[in-house]
Amino acid sequence: MAPGMVRKAAFKPGQRVLAISDIHGCKALLERLLQKLDYRLGTDALVLAGDLLTKGEENMAMLEFAMELAALPDVYILLGNCDGMNDEAEAPWLPFFLDRQPRQLFWEQCAKQGIGRSEALADAHGTIQALCRAYPKQAAFLAGLPRILESEQYYFAHAAMDAALPPDKQDPVDVITRRAFLQSAGAFDRLLVVGHYPACNYDLTECRLSPYEDKARKILCIDGGNRVKTGGQLNGAVLQDGEYLGCEWVDDLPAVRVLCPQTESPATVNINWPNYAVQPLEWQGGWCRCRHEATGREFRAPAKLVKQTETGWKLADDYTDYRPPLKAGQQVGLAARAGDWALIKTGDRPGWVPADRLQLE
Numbered sequence: 001m002a003p004g005m006v007r008k009a010a011f012k013p014g015q016r017v018l019a020i021s022d023i024h025g026c027k028a029l030l031e032r033l034l035q036k037l038d039y040r041l042g043t044d045a046l047v048l049a050g051d052l053l054t055k056g057e058e059n060m061a062m063l064e065f066a067m068e069l070a071a072l073p074d075v076y077i078l079l080g081n082c083d084g085m086n087d088e089a090e091a092p093w094l095p096f097f098l099d100r101q102p103r104q105l106f107w108e109q110c111a112k113q114g115i116g117r118s119e120a121l122a123d124a125h126g127t128i129q130a131l132c133r134a135y136p137k138q139a140a141f142l143a144g145l146p147r148i149l150e151s152e153q154y155y156f157a158h159a160a161m162d163a164a165l166p167p168d169k170q171d172p173v174d175v176i177t178r179r180a181f182l183q184s185a186g187a188f189d190r191l192l193v194v195g196h197y198p199a200c201n202y203d204l205t206e207c208r209l210s211p212y213e214d215k216a217r218k219i220l221c222i223d224g225g226n227r228v229k230t231g232g233q234l235n236g237a238v239l240q241d242g243e244y245l246g247c248e249w250v251d252d253l254p255a256v257r258v259l260c261p262q263t264e265s266p267a268t269v270n271i272n273w274p275n276y277a278v279q280p281l282e283w284q285g286g287w288c289r290c291r292h293e294a295t296g297r298e299f300r301a302p303a304k305l306v307k308q309t310e311t312g313w314k315l316a317d318d319y320t321d322y323r324p325p326l327k328a329g330q331q332v333g334l335a336a337r338a339g340d341w342a343l344i345k346t347g348d349r350p351g352w353v354p355a356d357r358l359q360l361e
Contacts, residue, residue: 006167007146009076011045011153017239019156019220021049021195024082024227025056025103027065029234032250037236041072047149049195050080050158050176055227059105060112067141079145080158080196081176095124109135147175153242155188159196163188187217191242198225198232200318201272204295207320209233210247210348220244224348226251230317231335231343231350253333253345258326260357267322267351269299276314280306286339302338302352324351334358 011017018037023030039046052066053059069075082104098106099121109131110120120127132139148167149156160178161170163186179197199212199221209232211222225232233251237244275294278301282289288306290313291298299321307316317336324346326332333345342355 005146005170005172006148006150007076009045009149009151009154011074011151013241015045015074015240016040016043017045017047017154019047019049019193019222019237019239020234021158022051022080022223022226022228023048023053023056023062023234024051025053025059025062025105026226026234026252027056027058027062029056029226029250029252030062030065033234033236033248036248036250037238042074045074046072046076047156047193048075048077049149049156049193049222050078051082051195052077052080054082054101054104057103059103060108063105063138063141067138070141076149076156077145078149078156078158079142079147079176083142083145084176094128095121098124106131147172151190153190154239155190155192157192157194159194160185161188161192161194162186182212182214182219182221185214185217185219188219191218191220191239191244193220193222193237193239195221195223197221198223198229198272199235200225200229200270203270205267205270207267207270207318207322207350208348209235209345209350210249211235211237211244213244222247224249231333231345233345233348249348251333251345253335254360255331256334256342256344256358256360258328258330258332258353258357259359260326261328262323262326262353262357264325265321265323267320269295269297269319269321271315271319273318276316278306278313278315280313286341302341304339320350322349322351323353324349326353326357332358334360 070077150167158176160181182202200207200209202212209224213220222235222237224235226234233249236248238246277293278290280288280290286303287300288303289300305316336343340355341352343350
């Protein structure tokens with residue numbers, strides 16, 4: 001557990017507060033987002049709400065950048081569940097986690113220290129301690145990150161808070177690990193900003209990767225699914241005087257050009273992890289008509305996304321059947337291919353188009 005559970009902040013009246021979470025080792029993406037937000041040092045406040053690391057390719061560089069930012073005025077950085085490896089050095093599951101997640105700080109530091117994979121996994125706990133000795137400033141920085149930021153206008157936490165408890169009485173594990181928080185959360189006396197669980201998971205029909213706000217309960221979920229969702233993005237929420245004003249976002253999808261127009265087809269489903277179980281009803285060429293077991297809704301999906309597993313039929317990934325309106329010559333982001341179809345992004349929203357209507361830039 002970090003030595004300080006809660007950190008206090010005093011934001012100035014009218015001050016913009018820029019909130020970003022789940023950067024996941026993507027330093028270049030964060031730099032692009034700060035530029036797009038027109039982040040102004042000395043004027044704006046900046047809150048990085050956890051998960052600085054893991055899943056991306058720039059973990060050491062991202063950590064160094066976070067340490068530089070933390071030394072600036074009005075910058076606050078919180079601990080996420082992907083940032084606390086030093087605190088979890090004795091966890092019995094650690095070797096398994098390290099083995100199945102190749103993109104993280106641990107492996108980048110091992111490479112710099114000349115520690116091979118087999119050697120590192122043979123004594124994962126000892127390797128963690130050796131890396132802490134080799135990188136003492138970085139280890140101390142991560143170990144010292146608070147879990148909650150509190151001001152008169154806001155609460156910030158990586159994953160969740162219990163509305164019935166004061167900040168210093170929160171469960172330290174729950175605060176950084178709780179999934180699907182909004183589905184059972186209470187109401188708060190000021191705006192609570194959280195990441196950790198992609199905001200698009202909260203809508204059963206439309207898939208939008210920008211922040212999801214529950215105004216009645218004063219909760220803003222800002223995780224855009226960067227490095228977690230196919231087509232995910234890094235969100236930057238703009239706050240002022242306790243209110244959510246809007247969002248800027250960036251992703252790193254390759255650009256493609258639309259060759260032929262497409263008429264919009266509204267979404268009927270937005271299927272998210274872990275509710276992938278489906279029942280195939282009819283195979284139609286490259287498509288499969290399915291019934292979603294969790295909601296009972298019927299929909300059509302590219303046949304290549306419908307897989308038979310040991311426990312039954314499942315979708316291979318998140319899925320929405322939305323088809324966006326497209327104009328010839330329009331530029332969009334290419335997220336994935338599935339047979340003759342392509343998943344693209346228009347704005348913050350993924351949708352499908354026949355692949356032969358696209359041209360790589």
